[in-house]
Amino acid sequence: MRHAPLEAGALGRAVDAPAASARRTEIALDSGSPEATERIGARVGALLADGDVVALTGELGAGKTCLARGILRGLGVADVVQSPSFVVERRYAGRLAAHHLDLYRIEGARAIGELGIPDRFAESGVFVVEWADRAAGFLPDQRLEVAIEDLGGTERRVRIAGPRARLAPLAAVAG
């Protein structure tokens, strides 16, 4: 799959998460626009494999849905609509089945259990989970964690943590 190059200024740096095991790493990429955030998402989507769970965190309006849209595009989903906020989950068919969840309104272990989490993650396809912090403790260890920080205006910092081998293509971008 081909991607537009990340715009100048969207490049970040690769930093090793201090507490992470040697097999995990964290990459920070800066974005200056919704389009750049979506392109970062598309790069993440392109490297996903069956069974992956992407845990998205960040404040209201940080850009989680924007990034998720990019991830779905990177998975080859043609028409991605809006956030699944009101339905909790939307499913898409790309090169893999894709489940887009939004746990914003989900509170507590019981509600998480009613959604079938964590057993659901054994289903085929990939899961992209907004407000993943709501399901802390129920997510697989091998997840990719994507945290978006609003730096003001349209500036965002996207931190991507996960297995080092999996993130290698992104590390090359981050330099």
Ligand SMILES: Nc1ncnc2c1ncn2[C@@H]1O[C@H](COP(=O)(O)OP(=O)(O)OP(=O)(O)O)[C@@H](O)[C@H]1O
């Ligand atoms: N660099 C950027 N990346 C992403 N979004 C940006 C950026 N700059 C501005 N925005 C704006 O910030 C908003 C992000 O909205 P989005 O729905 O993606 O956030 P969210 O984290 O999913 O919010 P919520 O917690 O409500 O689900 C959009 O209005 C978007 O246009």
Ligand SMILES: [Mg+2]
């Ligand atoms: Mg959202």
